[in-house]
Amino acid sequence: MDFINQMQGKQSVKYFATPLILEYASVCGSKENDGPLREHFDECCTDDMFGSDTWEKAESAMQKRTLETLFKKSGLKESDIKYIFAGDLLGQLIASTFGIIDYEIPFFGLYGACSTMGESLSLGSMAVAGGYAKKVITMASSHFASAEKTFRFPLEYGNQRPYSATWTVTGCGAVVLGESGNERLVPKAKIKGVTTGKIVDYGVMDSMNMGACMAPAAADVIRANLEDFNIKPDYYDRIITGDLGYVGQKILFDLLGAINIDITKNHMDCGIEIYDSEKQDTHAGGSGCGCSASVLCGYILEKISSGEWKRVLFVPTGALLSPVSFNEGQSVPGIAHAVIIENMEV
Amino acid sequence: MDFINQMQGKQSVKYFATPLILEYASVCGSKENDGPLREHFDECCTDDMFGSDTWEKAESAMQKRTLETLFKKSGLKESDIKYIFAGDLLGQLIASTFGIIDYEIPFFGLYGACSTMGESLSLGSMAVAGGYAKKVITMASSHFASAEKTFRFPLEYGNQRPYSATWTVTGCGAVVLGESGNERLVPKAKIKGVTTGKIVDYGVMDSMNMGACMAPAAADVIRANLEDFNIKPDYYDRIITGDLGYVGQKILFDLLGAINIDITKNHMDCGIEIYDSEKQDTHAGGSGCGCSASVLCGYILEKISSGEWKRVLFVPTGALLSPVSFNEGQSVPGIAHAVIIENMEV
Numbered sequence: 188m189d190f191i192n193q194m195q196g197k198q199s200v201k202y203f204a205t206p207l208i209l210e211y212a213s214v215c216g217s218k219e220n221d222g223p224l225r226e227h228f229d230e231c232c233t234d235d236m237f238g239s240d241t242w243e244k245a246e247s248a249m250q251k252r253t254l255e256t257l258f259k260k261s262g263l264k265e266s267d268i269k270y271i272f273a274g275d276l277l278g279q280l281i282a283s284t285f286g287i288i289d290y291e292i293p294f295f296g297l298y299g300a301c302s303t304m305g306e307s308l309s310l311g312s313m314a315v316a317g318g319y320a321k322k323v324i325t326m327a328s329s330h331f332a333s334a335e336k337t338f339r340f341p342l343e344y345g346n347q348r349p350y351s352a353t354w355t356v357t358g359c360g361a362v363v364l365g366e367s368g369n370e371r372l373v374p375k376a377k378i379k380g381v382t383t384g385k386i387v388d389y390g391v392m393d394s395m396n397m398g399a400c401m402a403p404a405a406a407d408v409i410r411a412n413l414e415d416f417n418i419k420p421d422y423y424d425r426i427i428t429g430d431l432g433y434v435g436q437k438i439l440f441d442l443l444g445a446i447n448i449d450i451t452k453n454h455m456d457c458g459i460e461i462y463d464s465e466k467q468d469t470h471a472g473g474s475g476c477g478c479s480a481s482v483l484c485g486y487i488l489e490k491i492s493s494g495e496w497k498r499v500l501f502v503p504t505g506a507l508l509s510p511v512s513f514n515e516g517q518s519v520p521g522i523a524h525a526v527i528i529e530n531m532e533v
Numbered sequence: 534m535d536f537i538n539q540m541q542g543k544q545s546v547k548y549f550a551t552p553l554i555l556e557y558a559s560v561c562g563s564k565e566n567d568g569p570l571r572e573h574f575d576e577c578c579t580d581d582m583f584g585s586d587t588w589e590k591a592e593s594a595m596q597k598r599t600l601e602t603l604f605k606k607s608g609l610k611e612s613d614i615k616y617i618f619a620g621d622l623l624g625q626l627i628a629s630t631f632g633i634i635d636y637e638i639p640f641f642g643l644y645g646a647c648s649t650m651g652e653s654l655s656l657g658s659m660a661v662a663g664g665y666a667k668k669v670i671t672m673a674s675s676h677f678a679s680a681e682k683t684f685r686f687p688l689e690y691g692n693q694r695p696y697s698a699t700w701t702v703t704g705c706g707a708v709v710l711g712e713s714g715n716e717r718l719v720p721k722a723k724i725k726g727v728t729t730g731k732i733v734d735y736g737v738m739d740s741m742n743m744g745a746c747m748a749p750a751a752a753d754v755i756r757a758n759l760e761d762f763n764i765k766p767d768y769y770d771r772i773i774t775g776d777l778g779y780v781g782q783k784i785l786f787d788l789l790g791a792i793n794i795d796i797t798k799n800h801m802d803c804g805i806e807i808y809d810s811e812k813q814d815t816h817a818g819g820s821g822c823g824c825s826a827s828v829l830c831g832y833i834l835e836k837i838s839s840g841e842w843k844r845v846l847f848v849p850t851g852a853l854l855s856p857v858s859f860n861e862g863q864s865v866p867g868i869a870h871a872v873i874i875e876n877m878e879v
Binding site: 274293520 | 540543589660683
């Protein structure tokens with residue numbers, strides 16, 4: 188089957204029939220509304236409850252608004268979509284379960300911590316390129332309050348946060364992936380291939396320093412991508428990690444520098460971009476699977492679509508932490524999934 | 534791309550290049566050791582802690598033993614496997630994270646509640662049939678004690694259980710899927726196609742009656758499979774649900790009967806088979822994603838491999854419940870994923 192979808196190297200796939208990003212949408216919360224990327228999101232809701240009575244329902248409501256926006260922007264109907272690949276940070280994926288429950292679309296639930304948008308784009312693009320679906324939706328979300336409650340402390344506790352801590356983004360991003368050809372929609376970008384990450388554990392035990400937990404996984408999957416495709420970092424206009432923040436970025440540069448890979452000139456991190464860290468008191472930056480998902484489905488895809496960036500390696504990064512494993516003394520391993528996204532003219 | 538992988542109907546895929554089940558393995562706990570299927574599992578560990586000091590680590594240790602058994606039985610090495618698709622019931626999939634952490638294999642984390650083995654077989658077979666991987670592993674596990682602690686009460690509380698309740702199986706099942714041809718391993722079975730389930734919510738609010746929560750989703754995906762492939766129930770030697778138990782089975786028969794689909798003659802439920810309900814005090818039957826996964830990777834694949842059953846529709850069933858959503862008054866929706874597994878001679 189190698190002629191159909193080239194299997195490139197150990198961890199990667201290069202598509203023969205390149206799946207297209209046909210449309211995208213993003214909805215965020217009030218803190219993102221105050222941040223520097225505000226104009227790039229489809230909507231920022233100043234009510235972080237999104238009209239709901241619990242934080243979890245609020246996250247589901249945000250997912251629904253994102254899907255509504257996606258259907259509106261694309262003009263597509265529910266019946267046009269064969270599968271939805273989605274996930275979030277909450278136990279048993281309840282934000283996604285109740286976010287998509289009103290849609291009659293076959294569902295694959297995914298958990299990759301904050302790397303989930305990379306995982307959903309990878310599996311969604313495999314489904315389209317494999318000929319299993321003409322169109323799929325891939326989506327990920329996080330919500331500051333539901334995540335703090337799950338992983339750290341209830342907001343009412345008012346705990347202090349070290350400078351290494353990141354701020355979970357209240358945000359959701361979703362894209363429609365579709366087959367090449369026969370399409371009335373103008374494609375925004377294409378997915379050339381993916382590199383799937385392994386679990387990488389450096390034994391970090393600090394749940395308030397997610398950047399340090401995730402940086403080794405990001406370094407590993409970026410190295411694998413460059414090796415599998417036999418390319419140099421400057422092949423990409425940008426190599427964009429999910430939510431390493433300032434602390435994780437420095438570790439990433441150090442780890443890659445040690446194996447002679449220099450990405451300092453073209454690296455960007457969604458967690459660093461989404462907030463004005465000094466003005467907004469967000470310490471090391473933004474995090475959560477909604478961070479990379481919402482920045483992709485606005486800022487990044489705008490730049491790729493316009494041609495300002497020809498080729499991007501999108502690398503959402505996840506810390507595989509649960510309150511149970513952490514309190515039982517387990518480390519916080521990381522995982523990251525890389526997706527090659529290109530301008531249509533490339 | 535239709536010539537490569539036929540897209541059959543709304544929710545299904547029929548493979549052109551049929552992925553093969555090259556090997557399988559299952560490891561269970563002490564209660565399963567006392568049950569009627571004991572001889573079909575590779576191992577039943579009478580120490581439910583699996584040598585660990587927490588229930589969560591025990592579940593991870595059980596996954597490791599299953600993978601070790603799978604590698605031993607197949608003679609394959611870690612480097613032969615391109616991806617692992619795995620999941621469990623715990624928050625943020627920690628049983629799987631720490632179960633596979635020692636293996637250097639790119640990882641897709643999945644959550645489908647007790648339907649996870651169906652989800653992992655679906656995505657794993659798509660990856661193989663799409664030409665993205667020569668071999669993948671798909672796996673799911675559950676553990677009675679880690680699940681009770683997560684979803685209901687700590688074991689020490691000694692709560693009473695209604696007769697509608699099921700007993701979470703301590704078990705893990707894993708298979709190696711591989712491409713057709715060029716293979717020194719003797720294939721055990723093949724995957725002809727899959728039908729992916731939607732979230733189905735009948736508004737059931739009883740977390741002690743999982744059968745009722747999941748039966749509507751099972752009915753929906755079985756109906757979709759029969760419609761998409763234009764076949765009748767007797768096309769299959771067995772239609773095998775994951776863990777509906779006695780209560781859910783009755784509801785399934787009623788729901789399908791109402792649309793003139795009769796599966797009473799060839800239906801089997803893994804949750805009913807795995808325990809002797811009267812002798813073992815397991816009430817409505819077994820449950821958990823380890824239930825269908827372990828029964829598949831023993832009893833079911835033995836029957837298919839031997840030719841006693843030519844064709845099976847394997848339908849793991851999941852209840853999309855979290856303690857948070859349940860305590861916040863949300864219903865318990867269901868999901869189920871169907872996989873067509875055939876004898877090699879068919």
